[in-house]
Amino acid sequence: MSLFPDITELLARARADLRMGVPVVLADDTGFSVLSLAAETLGAQRLADLRALGGVPVVAITGRRAETLKARAYDGDLARVVIPADVDMAWVQAVADPSDDLAAPMKGPLMTERQGNANLHRIAIALTKSARLLPAAVVLPIADGRAFAAARGLTCIDHALAAPHLADRSPLREVVAARLPMEVSEAGRLHVFRPEDGGEEHYAVEIGRPDREKPVLARLHSACFTGDLMGSLKCDCGPQLRGALAQMGAEGAGVLLYLNQEGRGIGLANKMRAYFLQDQGFDTVEANHRLGFEDDERDFRLGSDILKSMGFKSVRLLTNNPAKIAMMERTGIAVTERVPLKVGETDHNRGYLATKASKSGHLL
Numbered sequence: 001m002s003l004f005p006d007i008t009e010l011l012a013r014a015r016a017d018l019r020m021g022v023p024v025v026l027a028d029d030t031g032f033s034v035l036s037l038a039a040e041t042l043g044a045q046r047l048a049d050l051r052a053l054g055g056v057p058v059v060a061i062t063g064r065r066a067e068t069l070k071a072r073a074y075d076g077d078l079a080r081v082v083i084p085a086d087v088d089m090a091w092v093q094a095v096a097d098p099s100d101d102l103a104a105p106m107k108g109p110l111m112t113e114r115q116g117n118a119n120l121h122r123i124a125i126a127l128t129k130s131a132r133l134l135p136a137a138v139v140l141p142i143a144d145g146r147a148f149a150a151a152r153g154l155t156c157i158d159h160a161l162a163a164p165h166l167a168d169r170s171p172l173r174e175v176v177a178a179r180l181p182m183e184v185s186e187a188g189r190l191h192v193f194r195p196e197d198g199g200e201e202h203y204a205v206e207i208g209r210p211d212r213e214k215p216v217l218a219r220l221h222s223a224c225f226t227g228d229l230m231g232s233l234k235c236d237c238g239p240q241l242r243g244a245l246a247q248m249g250a251e252g253a254g255v256l257l258y259l260n261q262e263g264r265g266i267g268l269a270n271k272m273r274a275y276f277l278q279d280q281g282f283d284t285v286e287a288n289h290r291l292g293f294e295d296d297e298r299d300f301r302l303g304s305d306i307l308k309s310m311g312f313k314s315v316r317l318l319t320n321n322p323a324k325i326a327m328m329e330r331t332g333i334a335v336t337e338r339v340p341l342k343v344g345e346t347d348h349n350r351g352y353l354a355t356k357a358s359k360s361g362h363l364l
């Protein structure tokens, strides 16, 4: 029945709910269900109301965050930290947010759950990540979640339907393309791609009319508000963006994908949290881990999705990142040449570039 929202639509709704601080219900096929809220947007009243339901609420955090907090992650990739009855909102937020880890370390040991199934907690964390919030969810088991959700107008997510969607990217559709004369080339065109799941749109800037049968000069650029637009000296994104476009203009052909994966896929707010940690002495990778993220949360497969839908089969890829080359090759876009893109080293980003080379395998 097409007048009911499908799982993609329900997930989009759940992301919006979590960003606003509204709970969502997660349910599996065994009759187990939980109420889940994003730790970042949890309000004091909702915590009190959650407690009034009875049972033991936990904060589900990633294994990365658990490592920093020295909490035992019995589920491997995540830990279920019990919320003691006598703590307040600030405690929950300190579990999720590393900003005060050094100034006001949490008094441990944190108790983590070992029994039971963490599948719904895993979905809860994945939802907070895809909502670009801190990767931490307050989770409480409830009886008959589907009826609970229906009675309160809450979004209810079915585990079996949601799991494959959260692990994969959503199909993209080209919405529009139009001529865009630019400084580097008057023969520019901007294409806008929209995912089915209500997520971020991505763009392709096509320069000239590249031959689809030959390798095209291409760049997969990830959004960096601070570097691309503000002239930040902390990274090399702005010069890379302009350098890539200039080279395409000079050659008369190329395609630059502008992927809205700000902060290597963690969003601008989390990237700024990472910058706050970097000012405390952590490097770019350590900062991501302390927040509970992996080094790089981007999905480059959508780059090959866009290139293929534009008719390209092979690329000369402007990059220093071997992961991008590997992902293109694995997803059916041949990389005939790596074109190095070394521009914009400053006193401020020298350490950042060195960390990317030593920890993330970037080519110098």
Ligand SMILES: Nc1nc2c(ncn2[C@@H]2O[C@H](COP(=O)(O)OP(=O)(O)OP(=O)(O)O)[C@@H](O)[C@H]2O)c(=O)[nH]1
Binding pocket: 220, 221, 222, 223, 224, 225, 234, 235, 237, 240, 261, 262, 263, 264, 265, 266, 271, 274, 275, 284, 288, 318, 319, 320, 321, 324, 356, 362
């Ligand atoms: N989380 C996090 N993201 C950052 C930081 N500095 C820059 N970024 C983001 O990193 C991404 C940079 O991506 P790219 O320019 O594609 O860089 P790359 O993966 O190094 O690959 P190439 O530039 O192709 O060699 C952008 O999304 C930036 O917003 C940081 O310190 N932390």
Ligand SMILES: [Zn+2]
Binding pocket: 224, 226, 227, 228, 235, 236, 237, 238
């Ligand atoms: Zn940047």
